[in-house]
Amino acid sequence: MVARNKSTPIPIVNTMNREYRLIAFGVLAVVIIIALPQLGGTGLPRQLSDLFVFISIATMWNLLSGYAGMVSVGQQGWIGLGSYATIVIADDLGASLFVSVFLAGIFTALVSIPTSWVVFRLRAGYFAIGTWVVAEVFQLLVSSSTGWLGGGAGRSLASIRGFVRSTSPETFALTTYYVAAAIAVLSIIVVYSLMRSRVGLGLTAIRDSESGAASLGVNTTRLKLIAYVVAAGMTGIAGGIIAVMSINVRPDAAFSVQWTAFMIFITVIGGIGSIEGPIIGAVLFYFIRNQLSSYGEWSFIVLGVIAVVMMLVAPRGIWGLIQQRTHFEIFPIRRLMPRRLLMENTPSTGEAP
Amino acid sequence: MDLGIDRIINMLVQGVLLGGLYVLYGTGLSLIFGVMRLVNLAHGDFIVLSAYISLILAGFGVNPLISIVIVVPVMFVLGLPLQRFVLNRTLGKGIMPPLLITFGLSVIIQNALQLGFSADTQGLDAGALETASITITPSLSIGLMPLLTFVIAIAVLIGLQVFFRRTRLGRAFRATSDDPEAAEMMGINSRHVYALAMGLSLAIVAIAGILLGVRTNFAPALGPARLLLAFETVIIGGLGSIWGTLAGGIILGLAQTIGAQINPAYFQLSGHLVTLLVLVFRPTGLFAVTRDK
Amino acid sequence: MTPVLSVQSIESYYGQFQALSGISIAVEEGQTVAIIGANGAGKSTLMKAIAGVHPPTKGAIQFRGKPISGSSAYALVQQGIAMVPEGRRIFPSLTVEDNLLVGAYSGRKGQWTLDKVYELFPILKERRKNGGTDLSGGQQQMVAVGRALMSNPELILMDEVSLGLAPIVVNEIYEVIRRIAALGTTILLVEQDVSRGLREASYVYCLLEGRISLEGKPSDLKKEEISRAYFGI
Numbered sequence: 001m002v003a004r005n006k007s008t009p010i011p012i013v014n015t016m017n018r019e020y021r022l023i024a025f026g027v028l029a030v031v032i033i034i035a036l037p038q039l040g041g042t043g044l045p046r047q048l049s050d051l052f053v054f055i056s057i058a059t060m061w062n063l064l065s066g067y068a069g070m071v072s073v074g075q076q077g078w079i080g081l082g083s084y085a086t087i088v089i090a091d092d093l094g095a096s097l098f099v100s101v102f103l104a105g106i107f108t109a110l111v112s113i114p115t116s117w118v119v120f121r122l123r124a125g126y127f128a129i130g131t132w133v134v135a136e137v138f139q140l141l142v143s144s145s146t147g148w149l150g151g152g153a154g155r156s157l158a159s160i161r162g163f164v165r166s167t168s169p170e171t172f173a174l175t176t177y178y179v180a181a182a183i184a185v186l187s188i189i190v191v192y193s194l195m196r197s198r199v200g201l202g203l204t205a206i207r208d209s210e211s212g213a214a215s216l217g218v219n220t221t222r223l224k225l226i227a228y229v230v231a232a233g234m235t236g237i238a239g240g241i242i243a244v245m246s247i248n249v250r251p252d253a254a255f256s257v258q259w260t261a262f263m264i265f266i267t268v269i270g271g272i273g274s275i276e277g278p279i280i281g282a283v284l285f286y287f288i289r290n291q292l293s294s295y296g297e298w299s300f301i302v303l304g305v306i307a308v309v310m311m312l313v314a315p316r317g318i319w320g321l322i323q324q325r326t327h328f329e330i331f332p333i334r335r336l337m338p339r340r341l342l343m344e345n346t347p348s349t350g351e352a353p
Numbered sequence: 354m355d356l357g358i359d360r361i362i363n364m365l366v367q368g369v370l371l372g373g374l375y376v377l378y379g380t381g382l383s384l385i386f387g388v389m390r391l392v393n394l395a396h397g398d399f400i401v402l403s404a405y406i407s408l409i410l411a412g413f414g415v416n417p418l419i420s421i422v423i424v425v426p427v428m429f430v431l432g433l434p435l436q437r438f439v440l441n442r443t444l445g446k447g448i449m450p451p452l453l454i455t456f457g458l459s460v461i462i463q464n465a466l467q468l469g470f471s472a473d474t475q476g477l478d479a480g481a482l483e484t485a486s487i488t489i490t491p492s493l494s495i496g497l498m499p500l501l502t503f504v505i506a507i508a509v510l511i512g513l514q515v516f517f518r519r520t521r522l523g524r525a526f527r528a529t530s531d532d533p534e535a536a537e538m539m540g541i542n543s544r545h546v547y548a549l550a551m552g553l554s555l556a557i558v559a560i561a562g563i564l565l566g567v568r569t570n571f572a573p574a575l576g577p578a579r580l581l582l583a584f585e586t587v588i589i590g591g592l593g594s595i596w597g598t599l600a601g602g603i604i605l606g607l608a609q610t611i612g613a614q615i616n617p618a619y620f621q622l623s624g625h626l627v628t629l630l631v632l633v634f635r636p637t638g639l640f641a642v643t644r645d646k
Numbered sequence: 647m648t649p650v651l652s653v654q655s656i657e658s659y660y661g662q663f664q665a666l667s668g669i670s671i672a673v674e675e676g677q678t679v680a681i682i683g684a685n686g687a688g689k690s691t692l693m694k695a696i697a698g699v700h701p702p703t704k705g706a707i708q709f710r711g712k713p714i715s716g717s718s719a720y721a722l723v724q725q726g727i728a729m730v731p732e733g734r735r736i737f738p739s740l741t742v743e744d745n746l747l748v749g750a751y752s753g754r755k756g757q758w759t760l761d762k763v764y765e766l767f768p769i770l771k772e773r774r775k776n777g778g779t780d781l782s783g784g785q786q787q788m789v790a791v792g793r794a795l796m797s798n799p800e801l802i803l804m805d806e807v808s809l810g811l812a813p814i815v816v817n818e819i820y821e822v823i824r825r826i827a828a829l830g831t832t833i834l835l836v837e838q839d840v841s842r843g844l845r846e847a848s849y850v851y852c853l854l855e856g857r858i859s860l861e862g863k864p865s866d867l868k869k870e871e872i873s874r875a876y877f878g879i
Contacts, residue, residue: 071452073394118629121636122588124448125392129584130632133625136581140622257577261460264453272449297464304461308454312442315450521751528737528748535735538697540723540752540797 025330033181045177051286052180056238058278059187060231061263066273068227069207073260074131077138078108078232080255082239090159097159101240108236112229139255154250180241268307271317275331359492372606373503377561379586379598381554388530388550395458397580403562404571417477428559432552441544466573477566502564585628591638648711649674650832656705665691666856678833680847682840687853689836693805697729698722723752728799732806734790736778743774749796756798763792784815804835854878
């Protein structure tokens, strides 16, 4: 374990150590993913698929908001669009079911490019609402297609029946489970490699000071676009697997802002601006949601209060609290949230050295 | 479809008057953004909350229009601690905490309303006023409530204009908006100004909420849609411009009414599309006066 | 007699950087005191510490014998300390007159009114409807001084009023400052221009790297010791 003291520079020698830990974590994760369905009953893979969806979408929201500093409340647009794209690609264009899920991500990534021309005109809070408007437009467009996409009543993913008929309901559930797990792992790998690359360095610079980064020659628009498109694409893929997991895809559910509420809640609880945060948050959210599911509106009120209090008291979430005490990390990106964006009270006066 | 001249005029008048409601939505949102660069994602939910407070008062026999004198102070007072004890704590910590906290508030308000009043739609009954209209020509009549809403919206804008230009506190608001640190050096407690700004924003929200409730049915989940309308009003008009907000509301109302004329399903969509077009071709809004980029 | 302002061995930090160490100064009633020093010597930090904008980490500040080092900037205006901030900090969306009226926000009563300030700076009356930042640098500085007067202060802190202005304009402004002082207001000013500081003040402190390197009445100080204290050579 790496002990890190605030006032002493971080030693660079232990990267080997860190990488072993990352590999160990990866192996452990794969073992758990393979072992879990063997443990429980037939319903378990289906339930755990939810967990993987949460990890994926929260990880992508974190890339956009926590790392690139663009707070979005319109990520549900990509979920809805990914869901419908999967239906069209699989049922209308005849691609195989699970391949369609990933093709849907390419579709949402492509769609996100023109929308960026609009929302990138906005800053901060108005950017957030702008993304919401874009998601609304998607929903209204899909709803208005009464014939092709089923309008407000929605449309079901017919290819599922074919898949189940040619295999078995168990195989379908298990395949869905593995694909959902793969999407979650892929999301984490994408964000990790992005943040370790020059893109991550630039994004961190933008988050610290956009004008500062621009004056140093960082192409801020390009880097923000990369984060925005990647998040749209991966969230679209998650939307695809959500369609596979749903019986019927309806616009009001697929484009519900609740998806973004989940992403925000998970990331805030787990810890914004770290890769571990959304994973921890998703696991916690998964259990809290199961515990509270019978309480209806109260569950959302409780979740909302937890998120608000968390933001006020521990803005770096549970992972931030863990790190504060143990200085432990699995994903060595080592770029903390700057004060300007979040975090502790900016001390007007420091302590004597 | 018959597009006689009367029908066109009728449509335009409806659109402009609808814009009056959107002006009231947008004013509160742009007020707090102007003073403290804060975007309140629960703005729409506070509008809906105000309608429900008026609904509770209606249970005691208070006419919704009379309830304005109670709901406005209630919402104003609600804004003070919200800013003082919650949002002021996030000042200077970047854009994320206030956004996520107000988003959390939005979720809390929606579900609390659903818990208290169910998800069913409700309406406020303003009595005979609600259906009264002024007949101008046999085929053109103007509803009294939409007209009253529009007049109230204008009155609120004029009131704000006078407040900002002519009063000691209004000058303090503008000074704090320009440079909070320098304002503190002039004896202005910026945190107090922020709390008052939030109170004022919610007071305007209260008026908007009651007029919304009299005009149409409402439900706990309708808040976010109001937020988007407020945002679109502000974006079309241009940030920081009081009269731009008026123009923004009218353009949005017209866009929706004209869109719905083409196909009823395009009512909301056409409003969104006009906003997106403005963002692409005139990102500072049509009537921006603000010095901020 | 207790001094109007007494600063007792304060320390101030920006993060890890120590900007002030063990600074003690005293300003007597009716005096004009100057703090001189090179760029980065800590002059502005000292002003910000006194004005409550950047409170010191250690030490005490007293205004008329009352401790004020924990007070916020806005509360100090109420108590009678006004600030002419570095860079003037005129409110751009307010007119000249509104800028001056914001200065009166605290509601302290006294000899200074809008008319009195216009008497002091007639040009501002002519331009009272103009935007605060549409004026020349010198006129903006007049607004900043007038704005501070509007709170009827007992002590005015003036941070670099001559910075970036033409010598003739600086003369004009100091002319007015002398009149303000003659009317009984205590003034603490920060000047980068050493000779100006020596000429205007009855007592001078020289800052070097966050410490007081020299103090005394201008008449008692020798040229060589001043330049040694200023440049640290």
